[in-house]
Amino acid sequence: MQRVASVLSLAVAGYCLVAGSATAADSASGQDVTVEHKARAARFLNQATCGATQEEIDSLAIELQAKPETALADWIGREVARPITGRDLVLDSFRRFFPPDYPNYGYRQRVQEANALRAGMMIDSPLQLRTRMAYALGQIFVVSNQGDLNGAPEGMCDWQDMLFKNAFGRFDDLLMNVTTHPCMGYFLSSAGNAKAKFLSSNSRPDENYAREVMQLFTIGLYELKPDGSYAVKAGSLVPTYDNDDITELARVFTGMIYPKGPVERMKRDRKARTMTVFINPNGNVRYGAMMFDERRHDDGAKKFLDGRRLPPRRPAEEEIRDVIDRLSVHPSTAPFISRALIQRFVTSNPSPAYVRAVADVFRKTGGDLKEVLTAILLHPEARTPDRAKAETAGKLREPWLRFTHMARAFRAKPSADPPWFATYQRRLLSTLGQFPLASPSVFNFYMPSYEPPGEITERNESVPLTELPLVGPEFQILHATTAVMTPNHLLEVVDAEERRRPGKHSMVLDLGPQVALADRPQELLQNIDLLLTGGAMSDSTREIILKAVNAVPDGSVAALRERAKLAVYLAMISPDYVIQR
C-alpha cells in the first residue's frame, strides 16, 4: 500500500501501513511455512515492533524456516541499517504539513496534530525496531507534554526525533542529547540553572536534574551487582549517592540556557493563567540543543560520587559531558538500564542471568544501544517459548501498544476526513490510560518497581528486603477505570467497521481476512491467535471464544461480520493476550 496522496491525511492520521518494512510474503509460498515458524515470527515481532502484521509474520516465518539460526539477527541487522530520511522524522513532517503560517489553524489544533502525528508515526513508520526503541527510551528518559510542554508541539516532536535518532547509538551520546535538549531543560528545570548567588543574593543551583539524572536515567538509588540484583553490605542496601553528592552535581549542571531564537518560546499569560506559546512567524529557526552561558556556570572544583575530583575552570559543556561519561560507566548503570529496557521489551522480572548477559554487552560495547537491544531480543529468556510458560513470566502489555498492535494487525484506516485523529487522540489518554510522551510525571506512567496489589504483593512479603520483589510495572495503570475503558475503546474501534458514519472519534479496522474465515471458527481462531497471541492462546480461552462465536448463527453476511468482531474483541481482552509472554 502506498501512502495516501493527501499530505494532510498522512500528517494527521499516519495510519496507512507501509509495506516497505519487509518484503511482503508471497501468500503461495507462505503456505509452506509451518505454523510453528509463524508463531515464532509473530512472538518476536510483537516484542520488537509496535505490533505484528500478517505480511511481516509471513515474511519472517519464511526466513526462519530457511535460516533458523540467523533469521532474527538478520532482521535486526536490516532494521538497524535502514537509513533515516526526512519523512521518518516527526518534526520534519510537522513542519512540512503545518508550516507556521498554515491557514485556518489555531494554536490548539497545531498542538493536537503534533501529538497525533507523533503517535501515528508509531503505527506507520517503516522503521519499526527503531520506533519501538525510541518509544521505550521515552519511558526511561521521561519528558511529558502533560503540562506546559503541551504548548511546545515542535519541541515535543523534536524530542521524539532525538530519541529516534539516538536509539541505536551510544548510551553516553544519548544521555548528553537528553541533557541538553530544551524540553528536558524545561521539564526538569535545568535551563537557566545558575551557580550560587547568581540569580539572587542567596540562590544556589537547582538540584532537580542532578537528582533525576542519577535516580532515573543512570544508576538508581542503590548500588547494583552486574546481574541487576542489589549489592548488600552488612545486610543492607548501599545507596549510590547522598544529598551532598546531589548538591555537588547540581553545580555541574549550571550554565545551560535555551537556544537563541527558538521557534517556540514559553510565554506566561498572567491573565489567562495558562501557558501559551509564541510562535515566531519566521519559522526557519531550528530547534537546537541548549546553549551554554559560562557566566552562569559554576567552574569551581567539585567532587564526584566516587570521591574523585572534578577539576576547576572547565567550560560548562566540557564538564557536563565529563560527568555524563562518568555516570555512563558507573558500575550500576549497565545493569540498571539493561533491566529497564528488558522490562520494556520482554518481561517484567528478568532473571539475574538475563540482566547480566545484557549488562555485559552494555559494558563491553561502551553502551552501544543496538548491541544491547540485540542482546535483549535474542537472549534465550526472550526466545524460548518454554521459559514463557513460567508462572511469573512475561508482562502486562502496555495499553498503548495494544492499541498500535490492533491498528497494525487489522490495517486500520482513518474513519473520517482530517483532522479526525487530532481530536480522537485526546480521548486515548483517558481510555487507554497511556499515550506517548504524556505521563503524569518524570516517573513515567508506572515505576519499574511497582507491585500490583493482591497475590503478588502478598508473595513479596516473604522476599528479603535486599532482594528484588516480583513486579508488574504496567499494572500501575490498570485499575477499575482503565480495566473497563480500555476494552470499551477496543470494542468501539472493532465495531466502527460496521457503522455508516464512524464519526471523527474513531478509526476503522479492515477485518476482511477474519470475516472470510468466520464460517470456519477453528480457522478464524487460528488466524487471530497467530496475529495477536503469537500462537500461545490457551485451550480454555480458545474454547471460550469458540463457544461465543458458535453462539452467533452464521446465517448472513452480517452475522459473519459479528463473529469476526466478537472473536477479535474477546482475544484482545483475554488474559492470554494482555499478558505478553
Place this chain on the structure above:
Amino acid sequence: MNTRPPDGITRRHFLRQTACAALGTTGLLSTLLNLGLASRVGARETGDYRAIICLFLMGGNDSYNTLIPSGRDEYKYYTTIRGGLRDPEAEGGGLALPLEMLVPIQPKNIPGRPFGLHPGLAPFRSLFDDGHLSFVANIGSLREPFKNVRQYQAQRGDWPLGLFSHSDQQQQWQTCVPDARSGIGWAGRAMDVLAREQESARRSTFNISFSGMNILQTGREIVPYTMNPDGLVGLAGFDRSVHGGSGATLSEQVIAARTEAVDSMMQGVYQNVFERTYAKITKGAQDTFEQLHEDLKTDRFPDWQVTEDSPMLEQQLKAVANVIEAHRDSGVSRQTFFIALNGFDMHSELLNSQAELLSMVAGAIEKFWNHQPSAMRDQVTLFSASDFARTLSGNGQGSDHAWGGHHFVLGGAVNGGHVFGEYPIFAAKSLAEIDVGQGRVIPSYSVEEYVYPILKWMGVSDGDLFGQVFPGYAERFGGGGIRKTYPLFRAGTA
C-alpha cells in the same frame, strides 16, 4: 550507610511482626469475610458513618509559603531566608511573599504568634476562624526522631530511605514504612481492620480513588476502586439480562455471547500470576460497577453545578460528596477517598504556579464545604499530604526538595482554628538547630503522628494501629504508644 532491618528479616516478618497478635486469628477471620459468612460482624449502627479524604499535593508543596509566621521578627527572618521578596519583572530574586499580601490568622493555641496564609488560600480564613480547619506544622517521614542537626548527622543509618526523593517520600507518606519499600499503605491497612465491622459485600467500595492506583489505599485485602468524576463505567456490550436463545436478534445474540465469554475468561483459572491478576482486576471492576451503579444514579447535589471546564479537583470533590451521600446510610460505615493533585514540584516558576494551584485548591474545598449538609460535615475529614516541603533557600527560580512541611485538616468534627504540631521558630539560632541544609527542616511530627488522631477518629484502636497499621513504629519510636499527639478533633467527636 546502612539500611537496617537485620539479616534474614523478610517483608512478611517486618510488616506482620505484631499484626497477628493484634488481630487475633487473622487468617480465619478474613476467610470468613471472604466467604461472606460474616457479612454483618459487628456492623455499626446506621448513621454511624465516617470518611476521610486525602488530598495529596504531588511533587512537594512549598508549604513555607502557604503558612507563614507573620510576627515582626519572624517575618523579617522569613524574607531573609527566602532570599528576599520576588521581583516579578526580573529573573531571579527571592521567594518571600510580601506581608501585605498575606491573609492574617491567629491560632487559638499560640496567642501572640500571628501567621499569614498564602493569598490563594484566602477562603481558608473563615473556615479557620469558624473553627472547622486547623493546620498541623512540620510533618515529614521519620524513621527515628531527631532532636537536632547533630543527631541527624551522627545517625545517617536512621534516615528514611531516599530522603528528599519524590518517589520514596510519596511512598512513605502513604505507607508509614520509612525503612523499606512497601506496596501496602496505612489507609489500606486501617480499612483491612475496619472492614471487620462493615458489610463485606461492599468491601470493594471502601477505598475509592479519583487518581488511579495508589499505595495509600492498598491494603492486604482492601484495594482502591478507581472512579472518574464524570461517573462510573462498566463494560460496554456486556449485559447479563440479555438472552441469546431462540427469537433473539443478531445483536442480542452477540451481546449474550460476549457477556458469557467475558465472564468465563475473567473467572478462569490461569497458571500465570499476571494473567490471574489481570483477570481479577477486570472482574472486580465490573462487579463493583454493577454494585455502585444503582447507588450513584442520581446527583444528590444538583445545586452544585460543575462542568467539564470546572477545575478537576472541584469535579472530584463533588463526586466524593455524591458517593458519601449515597453511602452514609447504607452498609458502608467507613470510607477513604484519595485525590492526587499534580504540579507542586516547583523548581521554577514557584510564585506564579503555586498561586494558581493554591487558589484552585482552596476554591474547590470551599465549595465542597459549603455544599455539604451539616450532618455530613461532622462525618467527613479532609486532610492534605505532600512529598515534602521545599528548601527555604531558593535556586533563583523556585525551590528544591526538602523535608518537614505544613498541612491542613478540615471537617465538622475538627478542632479548628489551631496551628498544631511545632512550627519552627523563625530565628537564625533556633532554625539552625533543625535545618539540615538549605532550609531542609527536620520534621517535629512523623507522618504516623500526624494521622494518628485521624485514624483514631475513624475508629481504629491503639492495638490495631501499633500492631498493624503502623508497622515498626513502636520499636522505632521507643516502644510506648504514640510519641506525640494533638487534639485534632473536638471533645466528644472522637
